[in-house]
Amino acid sequence: MGDPLQPGLYIVATPIGNLGDMTLRALDVLKRCDGVACEDTRVTGKLLKHFDISKPLWRYDDHSGERDRQRLIDSMQTRAVALVSDAGTPLVSDPGYRLLRDAREAGVTVTTLPGACAAIAGLTLSGLPNDRFLFAGFLPQKDKARRDTLDGLSAIDATLVFYETGPRLVKSLDAIAQWDGARDVCVARELTKLHEEARRGTATELAEHYRAHPPKGEIVLLIGPPAEQEASEADVDALLAALLDEMSPAKAAAEAARRTGRRKSELYPRAMELKA
Known part of the structure; x- marks a missing residue:
């Protein structure tokens, strides 16, 4: 198994669908660490079992408070703690940044192990400009807040990248159509899986398609940059x-x-x- 890891926090990316995307370095750290902090112990437990790894699992998610965070940081002083999310790269649209921030303030050594990330995978499949992009997490669920968010991003000359869920997708596409129906939009879903899809079109066209074919699972929703306006x-x-x-x-x-x-x-x- 190799020598024990040095104490600290190890940020470990995990697959977003295809387990073959697990890196050798990530497997090595998970095998040698002292414990794993994760969003859902059931999800991470299945992942570790697939790779024949057995480790203590400590839950750390949106509902974890300062006391839970401090316990983990105290553990990092003498033990190697791996941080994983349910899928993809930790700290991208999840609460892990608070743990990392406080760990650094406590003098804990932090190491990152890059790997799969749904936002980047969706961007590479979209065919939209990728020289400049902005990841903006999830669009708000309420109509006014969603529109306000889109209005606040309207002047940014870059591809906008959001995470979305199947049940909310059509409402978000309808909102984008009302906000700026001329922009190119891409819906990337089932990333790295058998039925991987990256469907492009206007927001109206995509909304019509997904109204007729309700999607499931996690989705990356991408909006192309605004059309160039000729200078006066x-x-x-x-x-x-x-x-x-x-x-x-x-x-x-x-x-x-x-x-x-x-x-x-x-x-x-x-x-x-x-x-x-």
């Missing part, structure tokens, strides 16, 4: 004037072209006029 002539002139304070007309035209999508050949003459 006044905006372009203001940008060029600011750039000309720092660079030559040629470089200013090139940078303005990059930022606005305009052609450099169109912007260079205007930059020369402004410079003069």
Whole structure:
């Protein structure tokens, strides 16, 4: 089995569906640790049993209080404690961040073992722009709060990534359609499993599909960035004037072209006029 692990907190990612995604390093830590903190002892117990691992399981979830957290941190001073979620990477939309924060303040050594993450898996399957993205957890359940959340994210020039559940999906899609029906949307579900699906379309199209085919299980809901709006002539002139304070007309035209999508050949003459 190898030597015992050094005392501390070990953040261990677990599969989101396919057990073959368990990393060798994660298995090694789970075999050598002194105990496992988990959201649901039944779920984690099945995982450990599959890999023929037997360890004490300590429940740590949304309902755990400061006393439970302190007990775990006290244990970490002399024992190696692995933290897992029911599926995927701990601390992504779960209460583990409080445990990590307090463990660091107590001087506990923290080690992370990366692995499966539903948000990243959904993003890679979506076909939506992934050079910039924002993970925003779960959309609120109530209509007004959901709309307020979407309104607050409307100006962000990035793909928005949410977690969602089957029973709530259609309501969320309807809300997105009313908020900005022109955006590309993707529903990624059954990730890493036999019937893995990444369905793209407008929110309206997807809502119609899932009304007729109610989904089950955990879902990653992704919304593409807002459509690019062409800058006005006044905006372009203001940008060029600011750039000309720092660079030559040629470089200013090139940078303005990059930022606005305009052609450099169109912007260079205007930059020369402004410079003069």
